[in-house]
Amino acid sequence: MTVTLTICTTCKSAATRALNNDLRSAGMVLAEALESAALQRQTDAVTLIRHDCLWACSQACTLLIQGEARSGYLAGRFEPTEGAVTAILDWAAAYAATPDGVVPYAKWPEGMKGHFIARIPAAKEGQS
Secondary structure, eight states: OOEEEEEESSOOOHHHHTSOTTSOOHHHHHHHHHHHHHHHHTOSSEEEEEESOOSOGGGOSOEEEEOTTSOEEEEOOOOSOHHHHHHHHHHHHHHHTSSSSOOOGGGSOGGGTTOEEEEEOOOOTTOO
């Protein structure tokens, strides 16, 4: 099943807040690093989408992981590092391998622990 990973491109981490606004945001750097790493993995399981502001500015860098008929997850407080990119893509692959979006804690990459902000229930058909 395909997983959608939506990355906030306007997120500024503590490291980039101190720099001038002409630099790329940490969210943009993270998005670019995720795209590059996903290409190297040659997987169709993860679709990456850039999005301006996920309204979680105090939790930058922020991303939303979701799949059809599955719980979604808002995660943040990342720095745009190789370790974070690896952990995010490894978690997305584990998420894609589940029937309901619930990844057992024992299968969480260490780099994802402490980064989850919210679990978003899957929309149920006919739900209003």
